[in-house]
Amino acid sequence: MLIRALAISVGIAVLAGCAAPTRYIDPAADDGPVAMTMDYRDFEKAATDAVEDMLSSGAVNNPDGSRYIMVVSRITNDTMQRIDTDQLTKKIRVSLLRSGKVVTTTAVGLNGAEDEMNMKARELRDSEEFDQSAVQRKGTLQAPDLSLSGKILQRNHKVGKEQQVEYYIQLSLTELASGLAIWEGETPIIKRGSDKSVTW
């Protein structure tokens, strides 16, 4: 019994010793292995391509000098992975905000307001418990000018003894006044690797 317990302990100790140590990865200097699934580097590339193209095309430049108001619409995940598309849209929103050209509304969304506090705060109207001078007045919320929508596609192919996974990140920026897509972009991300890799 004692020998068995000792053998198990030694086995665990050896396995723990062989395990790769947990470490921080600096996104600015990450030359680490590439995954067949979509990782943060892919989202960063797609967001960089999209924002640079939006800015240089002049699509997000309001001729009157003020900022456009953008709403994030549906970004369809048509891949085999569970992707939170906010990983992509957040980077785009942050960069557009920093550019000084676009601000995103959190008061409107396909499934209700992104920040429900926009409406909750207005329910304080006529409440005797609150100083009414600080309660939001009617007609202060800003309607969006632009809508960001898109789709992430995945296609798998067998190439010889390898597997090729293609991701396409497609985005459209629609001018809500006219319904016209004033900017569109597609970033392909192609990966080739072991046929044994799982991409979901």
Added chain:
Amino acid sequence: MKSLFLASLLVLGLVGCASQPETNTTMIDRQELRVDPEVVYAADVTELFKSRLTLPDGSSLLQVQFAVEARSDTELAWKVTWFDDLGRVVKGVGESYRQATLLTGQPRYFKATAPHSRATSFQLHLREPK
């Protein structure tokens, strides 16, 4: 004579103790193009253009375009860092290097646009991904 000598010493001592006057921040000359030796061995940067793109609201964005031609098939990683007129970094979308594959003799053209009109200068760094 002795008192004059002592007075001089005292003045020198006081000057030595005085705090240094404030000087303006010295701008270090920053190279616009930095190419790592491994890349120099495998490829040439044949062009490097910069221009300001005028936007409809009258503002402008700094744009950089460069061309690379490889002497042998190689991988390249590149990144542009943007700076404002005080030399401070202007944050872009991401921080990571963009990767490209170069085929022998194939010229490749790459373009980057500054994230804000505040960006007035840049540094392009080319390195070989490990």
